[in-house]
Amino acid sequence: MRIIHTSDWHLGKSLYGQKRSSEFASFLNWLAECIEQQQADALLIAGDIFDTTTPSNAALQLYYQFLCRVSLSCCQHIVIIAGNHDSPTLLNAPKEILQALNIHVVGCATADPQNEVITLRNKSNEAQLIVCATPYLRDRDIKLSSAGESIEDKDHYLQAGIIKHYQDVCKAATSRQLQLGGNIPIVAMGHLFTAGGTIGSESAVRDLYVGNLGHIPKNKLPSEVDYMALGHLHVPQTVAGSQTIRYSGSPIPLSFGEANQQKLVVVVDLEKDKTEILEVPVPIFLKLETIKGNWPQIQAQLTKLVESKSNAWLEIVYNGEHIIGDLSLRLREITKGSDLSILRVKNNKSLEQAIQSSTQEALEDLTPMEVFHRCLKAQNIPTDQRPQLIESYQLVLHEIEQLDEFAK
Numbered sequence: 439m440r441i442i443h444t445s446d447w448h449l450g451k452s453l454y455g456q457k458r459s460s461e462f463a464s465f466l467n468w469l470a471e472c473i474e475q476q477q478a479d480a481l482l483i484a485g486d487i488f489d490t491t492t493p494s495n496a497a498l499q500l501y502y503q504f505l506c507r508v509s510l511s512c513c514q515h516i517v518i519i520a521g522n523h524d525s526p527t528l529l530n531a532p533k534e535i536l537q538a539l540n541i542h543v544v545g546c547a548t549a550d551p552q553n554e555v556i557t558l559r560n561k562s563n564e565a566q567l568i569v570c571a572t573p574y575l576r577d578r579d580i581k582l583s584s585a586g587e588s589i590e591d592k593d594h595y596l597q598a599g600i601i602k603h604y605q606d607v608c609k610a611a612t613s614r615q616l617q618l619g620g621n622i623p624i625v626a627m628g629h630l631f632t633a634g635g636t637i638g639s640e641s642a643v644r645d646l647y648v649g650n651l652g653h654i655p656k657n658k659l660p661s662e663v664d665y666m667a668l669g670h671l672h673v674p675q676t677v678a679g680s681q682t683i684r685y686s687g688s689p690i691p692l693s694f695g696e697a698n699q700q701k702l703v704v705v706v707d708l709e710k711d712k713t714e715i716l717e718v719p720v721p722i723f724l725k726l727e728t729i730k731g732n733w734p735q736i737q738a739q740l741t742k743l744v745e746s747k748s749n750a751w752l753e754i755v756y757n758g759e760h761i762i763g764d765l766s767l768r769l770r771e772i773t774k775g776s777d778l779s780i781l782r783v784k785n786n787k788s789l790e791q792a793i794q795s796s797t798q799e800a801l802e803d804l805t806p807m808e809v810f811h812r813c814l815k816a817q818n819i820p821t822d823q824r825p826q827l828i829e830s831y832q833l834v835l836h837e838i839e840q841l842d843e844f845a846k
């Protein structure tokens with residue numbers, strides 16, 4: 439049994455206002471070819487299919503066209519779980535019709551763990567693989583928060599609840615394994631943050647779990663499974679050194695911060711007693727590059743890119759000694775007539791900045807917690823009062839996040 443594990447597509451995401459539909463289409467085309475080349479039997483997508491809970495029709499079309507194409511290929515099954523970015527109901531809406539194509543969708547957790555246990559069968563109706571398909575778990579899937587709960591209480595209940603949910607689903611899977619004769623491999627899927635995970639410079643993920651809220655220690659993950667296909671972190675990685683618990687990461691760099699990561703999908707061969715793993719690198723469909731330095735450095739790098747006829751998308755960070763008021767104009771001059779696109783210019787030495795004598799930054803560059811820290815400083819709040827206020831603020835942030843998701 440050969441499976442391919444991927445996650446965090448974030449279809450529909452744009453970068454500083456630029457649509458990325460052609461990169462997403464290129465990736466899905468590549469993935470469909472990769473499935474054929476690898477002769478994969480199943481595809482597991484571990485959440486964050488879409489970037490928002492209301493994806494555009496163009497993003498939906500990419501998704502359905504891909505599902506249709508793959509369901510006609512050698513790949514007999516697709517299992518999809520919702521991530522925190524996905525709308526559980528949007529994913530679930532076509533559940534029955536997709537089921538007819540052997541595409542299994544789990545948009546939200548239910549009270550019965552059996553609903554998250556899927557048996558994949560071959561054409562002769564023989565069971566090949568059991569999949570524990572647990573979607574992203576929200577507060578309301580675990581327990582309702584009560585007023586006056588401290589961050590420690592909340593973290594404790596949330597963690598314990600998430601762990602128990604995974605254990606319940608795993609237990610249901612092992613009893614199904616017994617019913618089926620005992621030697622069918624089990625794969626678990628999840629969309630969560632394991633403690634110690636690498637998040638790179640993903641502020642979007644960093645903000646999601648304030649403090650350590652909801653971080654799951656590796657030794658609490660179900661150990662009875664042959665492979666665990668995780669989503670949520672965009673940097674591909676193994677969990678705490680275990681080769682069989684992995685994040686596939688996002689398939690294309692979703693921000694300039696991810697541009698230097700090798701993106702990949704994971705091919706997993708599940709035999710009776712051994713699991714073999716192969717990482718297949720995803721090609722770069724469009725280069726994202728950050729150009730940083732003083733003016734001569736930026737000028738030299740840009741000229742080189744123009745000469746090499748690059749069509750990269752660029753982020754320019756000027757941090758030279760001298761104030762440059764006409765940075766954008768100078769950049770336009772150099773790149774005129776080329777295929778380069780400058781998406782973002784950060785001038786650390788602009789005239790306005792010299793006047794304000796503070797670093798030039800936009801609110802979007804800061805996390806809500808950083809803003810709060812600055813508030814405390816600006817209001818001269820005594821240091822001994824700060825921890826209590828920070829804790830309350832973390833709780834409020836978390837409540838807002840959950841309310842936001844409830845509305846979805």
Ligand SMILES: [Mn+2]
Nearest residue numbers: 486521522670
């Ligand atoms: Mn996520």
